[in-house]
Amino acid sequence: MWTVIKSVLAAFFGVQKEQQRREDFEQGRPGAFIVTGLVMAAFLVGILAFVAILVSR
Amino acid sequence: MRTLLVWLAGALSLAGSSQAALASGWNMPVGVTDLSREIYNLHMTIFWICVVIGVIVFAVMFYSLIRYRHAKGAKAANFHENTTVEVIWTAIPLLILVGMAVPATATLKKMYDTSDAELDVMVTGQQWRWHYEYLGEDVAFTSNMSTPRAQIRGDEPFGENYLLEVDQPLVLPINRKVRFLFTADDVIHAWWVPDFAVKQDTIPGFINENWVRINEPGIYRGQCAELCGRDHAFMPIVVHAMEEDDFDTWLAERKEAAAEEALGVEREWQKEELMERGEAVYASICASCHQPDGEGSPPAFPALAGNQRMLEDREWHTNVIIDGVSGTAMPAFRSTLNPVELAAVVTYTRNAWGNDTGSEVQPSTIAQRLGQ
Numbered sequence: 365m366w367t368v369i370k371s372v373l374a375a376f377f378g379v380q381k382e383q384q385r386r387e388d389f390e391q392g393r394p395g396a397f398i399v400t401g402l403v404m405a406a407f408l409v410g411i412l413a414f415v416a417i418l419v420s421r
Numbered sequence: 422m423r424t425l426l427v428w429l430a431g432a433l434s435l436a437g438s439s440q441a442a443l444a445s446g447w448n449m450p451v452g453v454t455d456l457s458r459e460i461y462n463l464h465m466t467i468f469w470i471c472v473v474i475g476v477i478v479f480a481v482m483f484y485s486l487i488r489y490r491h492a493k494g495a496k497a498a499n500f501h502e503n504t505t506v507e508v509i510w511t512a513i514p515l516l517i518l519v520g521m522a523v524p525a526t527a528t529l530k531k532m533y534d535t536s537d538a539e540l541d542v543m544v545t546g547q548q549w550r551w552h553y554e555y556l557g558e559d560v561a562f563t564s565n566m567s568t569p570r571a572q573i574r575g576d577e578p579f580g581e582n583y584l585l586e587v588d589q590p591l592v593l594p595i596n597r598k599v600r601f602l603f604t605a606d607d608v609i610h611a612w613w614v615p616d617f618a619v620k621q622d623t624i625p626g627f628i629n630e631n632w633v634r635i636n637e638p639g640i641y642r643g644q645c646a647e648l649c650g651r652d653h654a655f656m657p658i659v660v661h662a663m664e665e666d667d668f669d670t671w672l673a674e675r676k677e678a679a680a681e682e683a684l685g686v687e688r689e690w691q692k693e694e695l696m697e698r699g700e701a702v703y704a705s706i707c708a709s710c711h712q713p714d715g716e717g718s719p720p721a722f723p724a725l726a727g728n729q730r731m732l733e734d735r736e737w738h739t740n741v742i743i744d745g746v747s748g749t750a751m752p753a754f755r756s757t758l759n760p761v762e763l764a765a766v767v768t769y770t771r772n773a774w775g776n777d778t779g780s781e782v783q784p785s786t787i788a789q790r791l792g793q
Contacts, residue, residue, distance in 0.1 A: 379507040419526060 368392065372400050376408070450615050453637045453662075456531060457618035463528050467521055474517070535630045538600030542591070546603075546610030546623035546645065548750070549652035549709065552757060553591050556602070560675045563757060564589050565705045566655045570713070573655075585642045588705055590659035594668035595635045603629040607752055608650060614643035614658055622647060635662045652709060686760045686784045692768065695781055699769025702762045707770075710750065715774040721750055726774035735780055739767050743790065760787040 371388050374380040388397070451461045489495035541556040547563075554561040567588045571577040580586070593599055603612055605623040613620040617633045643658035663671065704713065711717045715726035725731060731738045742763060745753035754763065764784040771778045 377508075377511060379504060379511055381504050382502055420530065 368396050368400050369404070372397065372404050375401070376404070452616045452618050453635055453639065453641065454617055454633050455636065456528075456633075457616065459528055459531070460618045463524055466524065470517065470521065532631070535600045535632045537598060538632060539597040540594065540599045541602060542593070542599060543602045543604070544591075544612050544623065546605035546607075546612065546649070546656075547752065547757065548607050548650050549645075549656040550706070551591075551612070551656060551658060552606075555672065555675075558672060558676060559679050560672060561679075562589050562675075563705070564591060564659070566657055568655075582642065584654060585644070585657045585659070587657060587659045590640070590661040592661045592663060592668060592671055593633070593635060594665045595638050595662050596665060598632055598634045600630060600632045603631070606757075609647050610645050610649045610656070611647035612643070612658060613646035614641055614660060616641040616643075617660075620646055638662050638664055655709070682759060682761060686788050689785075690761075690764070690781075690783060692772075692781050695765045695768040696772060698761065699765035699767075700773070702758065702766040703769055703773075706754070706758070707766065715770070715776075725770050726776060728776075732771065732776060732778050735767075735771065735778075735782070738771065739763075739782060739787070739790065742767060743787075755791060760784040760791060763787045 367384075367388075371380065371384065371392075374384070449461060449464060451458055543554040543556055545552040545554070550566075551564045552561065553564060564587045566584065567586045568580065568582075568584050569577065572579055572583060601612070601619070601621070603621050603623040604627060605625045607625065609625070610623045611620060612623055617635070619631050619633060621629050621631045623629065639662055641660045641662065643660075645653055645656045645658075647653075649656075710722040711725050712722075715724065717724040731741075741751065743753065743755045745751045758766070761784045764782045764787045767787075768781040770776065771780055
């Protein structure tokens, strides 16, 4: 689970280790990455909205 | 490394000479409000950040190009990826962008804060003129470009404020927060005065807001900044910023004149009076399309001189001016002109350029027609 989160974070940032990428493609299940990606994207939107509300107060 | 330093020094001296270019009118103006000054400083801060980044990137690039060139026997390093370097070149721009977003957001917040205004001015864009209304003061007028057509055609030399002069400037007080409410009657225009750092779209059916607090009295000029049709270049903005006392006097005078005009609706007008007033209204509002001689420019703008339908049907003629003609370039003037002006321009167009109908329309008739 932790490696999935780490890989999704790396994808958000845009940089991933070649070795890690290979491991993900060999061992990981696509569904886990998609679901984690969606949840974390929603989380990111939430954080940005929170910052915007905080600033515009 | 020494070569790199020489390159850096050279690039910086180039940047220094650009300071001269900035002072020569190529840059945006500092402006005459606290906010315009802040926007200018923000612009310059970000400009210099870009300069520093450009100098560093190009210095490294040219240094590498020259120092490690093929002719000197340089061998390319062959590797696929370097995660550390990639992380660094992603993180640094991220930090720079966030660093620029913080002051930019602070300024944007001030720009959008239209609260506690001491004066509200409604600005309405129309093809091709600006209409200003001092809300709650019963003062409203239309501001038309006053550059003579002969200058535009090239028959006369250009005046000092060619295409940047109007018959009635917007008058504003200094040291008071003025809130603008922007809208338009026909298409999208944009009200742009560089010295105020205000450039706001005026959109039919929408109200946009912006504000100024002018620091120095003076005359400030601007233009429509959204392509709005044939005479887009011929609807300039002129703002006359006055000392507060002078402004109060001006506003009181305009209010009095407006009250007098309202009384004028009730009384009977002489035909000569209507003709004189009508000629002025025609020159400022109608002539840009229907031409000063009433010949128009068909087919878009029909001739008024000798227009049979218009001369035979006064009712229809009046309605066209009040309501406009949908599907054509003829706008409705019911809210732009008051009953006196409407009556005057109907009377004038029925009697000018050999249109000898002899008929006239009284302001009171128009007022009834408008349902007042």
